[in-house]
Amino acid sequence: MESTFKEMRDGESVLDLSPKANVAGGVEDVYGEDRATEDQLVTPWTISIASGYSLLRDPHHNKGLAFTEKERDAHYLRGLLPPAVATQELQEKKLMESLRKYEVPLQRYMAMMDLQERNERLFYKLLVDNVEELLPVVYTPTVGEACQKYGSIFRRPQGLYISLKEKGKILEVLKNWPEKSIQVIVVTDGERILGLGDLGCQGMGIPVGKLALYTALGGLRPSSCLPITIDVGTNNEQLLQNEFYIGLRQKRATGKEYTDLLHEFMCAVKQNYGEKVLVQFEDFANHNAFELLAKYGTSHLVFNDDIQGTASVVLSGVVAALKLVGGTLPEHKFLFLGAGEAGTGIAELIALEISKQTKTPVEETRKKIWLVDSKGLIVSSRKESLQHFKKPWAHEHEPVKELIDAVKAIKPTVLIGSSGVGKTFTKEVVEAMASINEKPIILALSNPTSQSECTAEEAYKWSEGRAIFASGSPFDPVEYNGKIFVPGQANNAYIFPGLGLGLIISGAIRVHDDMLLAASEALAGQVSQENFDKGLIYPPFSNIRKISAHIAANVAAKAYELGVATRLPRPENLVKHAESCMYSPIYRNYR
Ligand SMILES: NC(=O)C1=CN([C@@H]2O[C@H](COP(=O)(O)OP(=O)(O)OC[C@H]3O[C@@H](n4cnc5c(N)ncnc54)[C@H](OP(=O)(O)O)[C@@H]3O)[C@@H](O)[C@H]2O)C=CC1
Ligand SMILES: CC(=O)C(=O)O
């Protein structure tokens, strides 16, 4: 059965620039943030959606026990629900209580995914209101375990799967997706999922999780977000042998077969959604990631979260840390363990910022930054055999094999872990940093928690409480010598939701490095004295929607300044505008 009813829906309206809806025809504008396009201002929203039993099974519109008596009458729900009517707040309380009873994180993840499938608004209400508690459930570290076990826990498909079988038909596949006005795509090919390696098709947990954050943290509409996994096979033998594996059972396609499929995908995306859809590359292996970004960066609105988002968040953390450790950015010296996407991406953005501050060529400012890969310190004698993204970091120095020797030789003030290998910041390494620096900055970025270069407790204990520490996955506060130390989370989740929102509200058609710097500056500007007093270099995630609005505003302002914004005229107050565009998960009233 189908009924026609009017609601103020989070349709194509949210990110349009038209004035607030005051729609004739009685649509209930109960929530201030609802917006409407100009068309809708003329024609009242009247949409036909399922009613009765099907309405209860439609996650976009289902409200469970929160359907009012009137709604139960109007939409054929009588008898399909028990008599009690609950508020969204009561539903939220009940769900949080039951989530907290699960002892196994993966059970919490599955409960959250079930909720997303059952009642989307309630899912986002929980996530927005309990972000610090639920981020580790829907995101790192638990999403890592979920991807590893994705086949076993698979119930209903989420997102779009594009495999080699769909070669030549990708446009048709995109058209199968039920939502038409897509604004952000997060796509992976599953080859480097967090620090867990090649998880093939099971990497889908990552685009799904990242896009949940786009909505909860950045206010993008759920219906405008599309998670995609491109399946070209996997080289993970364990998965290939696993009877529950959900992907293609073959080794990864490479070379022309791979690039042709990706090219067909990128062309189909532009053809189907236009040039203003943001494509976020996520967790590709570095041998493809840099090339894809370079190849499509000039023709599409693309962003690589691991290279660019991470760079922006880490630069922000380091700039904020200067308030605690003193000195200017150009006065600091950086050493990385890991010279891949994250490591070289961060290094390049720091070098760019120093270059802007000192008006020195970036070739010069790079000399303050050193990287160690699996073969040791990157030095000029290795230049010939290095991958292209490492070459700019091959400075004059004698070969050094071990990290500890590199720390002693380079004497960095900032040590950044981006290797994907856990426990590599040993006691000796942290002690060496603490002997060189009064307040060493130590960032263990690798995810999930098992791959963190060291724990928060180790960083504080081994540095005798002097380290300024942050990590990619969250750690609890640590008590050391009677003092509580609160570690921050240096994760690109601070940046991509706000950056994406800024690109969308300005209608940007390209991503530019200056936007990453603008995002970074906005984030650093949100760290309060109270945060600094606790040793934090990032603001708490509980303020993330406000933080995202500031990031979005800075990014949009840069887009207008660079002439790549297409939404005109430019709103005067971009922060307010960003806030007013954000999706609210509060239930709508139906009539
Ligand atoms: N906190 C955050 O927001 C983010 C965290 N990350 C995390 O960073 C990690 C790396 O990601 P990414 O840069 O994309 O991965 P890449 O594969 O691109 O790079 C990994 C780098 O680490 C080096 N490496 C591997 N093993 C060792 C070792 N034992 N000793 C020294 N170096 C080693 C590799 O060396 P070689 O080149 O010689 O193989 C390579 O240079 C992952 O765990 C990921 O989860 C990534 C993005 C964001
Ligand atoms: C956080 C993230 O993007 C990663 O670990 O890959």
Ligand SMILES: [Mg+2]
């Ligand atoms: Mg990533």
